[in-house]
Amino acid sequence: MKNKTVTLSLFKLTAVAGLTLFAAAETYAASVTSGFDADALLKGAVRYRHMNSKGMQKEIYIGIPPLDTATNRNTGDVSWGTGKHVLFTYSDGVLSTTVGSAVTVTRNVGSLAELNYILINVQRNQMMGGGGGMGGGGMMHGTIEFKNVKLNGTPLSPDSFTGAASGAKWNVTGGNLSDGFTMEGDIVLSGMQPGMDMNHVELSVGYTDQTGPQVTQIGVDPNPAILNGTTNLRATVDDAAVGNHPIQSAEYSLNGGDWTAMIAQDGTFGDIREDVEAELPATKLGSNEACVRGIDSKNNVTNPPTCTTFMVTYRFDGFFEPINNSLLNSAKAGQAVPVKWQLTDALNAPIEDQGSFVGLYSYPVDCQSLAGNATDAIEEYTPGNSGLQYKTDGKWQYNWKTPKTYSGTCRAMYVEFDSGALSPIVTFQFK
Numbered sequence: 001m002k003n004k005t006v007t008l009s010l011f012k013l014t015a016v017a018g019l020t021l022f023a024a025a026e027t028y029a030a031s032v033t034s035g036f037d038a039d040a041l042l043k044g045a046v047r048y049r050h051m052n053s054k055g056m057q058k059e060i061y062i063g064i065p066p067l068d069t070a071t072n073r074n075t076g077d078v079s080w081g082t083g084k085h086v087l088f089t090y091s092d093g094v095l096s097t098t099v100g101s102a103v104t105v106t107r108n109v110g111s112l113a114e115l116n117y118i119l120i121n122v123q124r125n126q127m128m129g130g131g132g133g134m135g136g137g138g139m140m141h142g143t144i145e146f147k148n149v150k151l152n153g154t155p156l157s158p159d160s161f162t163g164a165a166s167g168a169k170w171n172v173t174g175g176n177l178s179d180g181f182t183m184e185g186d187i188v189l190s191g192m193q194p195g196m197d198m199n200h201v202e203l204s205v206g207y208t209d210q211t212g213p214q215v216t217q218i219g220v221d222p223n224p225a226i227l228n229g230t231t232n233l234r235a236t237v238d239d240a241a242v243g244n245h246p247i248q249s250a251e252y253s254l255n256g257g258d259w260t261a262m263i264a265q266d267g268t269f270g271d272i273r274e275d276v277e278a279e280l281p282a283t284k285l286g287s288n289e290a291c292v293r294g295i296d297s298k299n300n301v302t303n304p305p306t307c308t309t310f311m312v313t314y315r316f317d318g319f320f321e322p323i324n325n326s327l328l329n330s331a332k333a334g335q336a337v338p339v340k341w342q343l344t345d346a347l348n349a350p351i352e353d354q355g356s357f358v359g360l361y362s363y364p365v366d367c368q369s370l371a372g373n374a375t376d377a378i379e380e381y382t383p384g385n386s387g388l389q390y391k392t393d394g395k396w397q398y399n400w401k402t403p404k405t406y407s408g409t410c411r412a413m414y415v416e417f418d419s420g421a422l423s424p425i426v427t428f429q430f431k
Contacts (some may be wrong), residue, residue, distance in 0.1 A: 282405045
């Protein structure tokens, strides 16, 4: 059965002067799937049973699972006939069910704490036939259905559940039921019905892990990465604090693209905490975003994913003579300083695009400590119309025309590229 999601208004029930009032609280996006969650913690339940309504058996159980334990339940009587409308509620620590228009059974269970799960179980079994046209020993059964089912006043999808031998079960998940809920529907019976629990409808409410794993310690190395190369994405996926289920996989998305599998660093998924990694292509110049999500053994997915950014830029070589990168360079104010560098990608292919250059900038620094504030940087220019010069093989030159006003001062200089990256910063003392 495919998941069906219906957004429901969640109601808090309050009894006032014998009336039940409904105040809207939050929404519950109900998703119905076939099967059951073996790990779910069931906290409250109601069972509608003994469908032939004969003998000393009770037809209604309500309380704390397992309802087969007499001390866990309260009971009630009803004559089923061909079926009844039933209402199951939880509010202010009280489980309650009303069957038909007259029979109500309650059980004070106190706070059930966090609730986000309902299990619908509709069981139909055969009963032994005897005599008559069955030849004295045939098998016979009627049908049992739970139909027109609503949660907090909104129909589920599907809204009908038909019993099967040994039980047919459905999960209802999608949000918080801790403040209260109502579930109602029609139990419809046809044919011969057995007694006791052979045919029944049981509705259970509880808690199941619906939270995806946490993703921490996400990082990219190297950062920045070199254009047309690769970089490594690493993260930790951990479910210990949000469900304690094993991690079955992890995925990454690069710049909003498709989700792609990551690998466990220890070689195999299956632990509660997994360190994961993936090799990323560095093909998009500038800022990139990598997002990671984990999936636990219950198919819960990290939501939202955890993201990080990294830069892709060029391989920079330089600055070349006459600039010394490691010393305080000496220059005469008012003269041009030839600034030379080389750009290549990770495959050593030269970067020949003039658009790679954004500008050359400088800012004042203290001549002793060489400390300064890069926010004071100004753009510098070439003399005349010489501009940026391409020298082949990815090599570039920009003749920095220094003003005479720089005389007796020190400055730091750098080049900015279209990737957003900066060159190394070099310092000058002007005569």
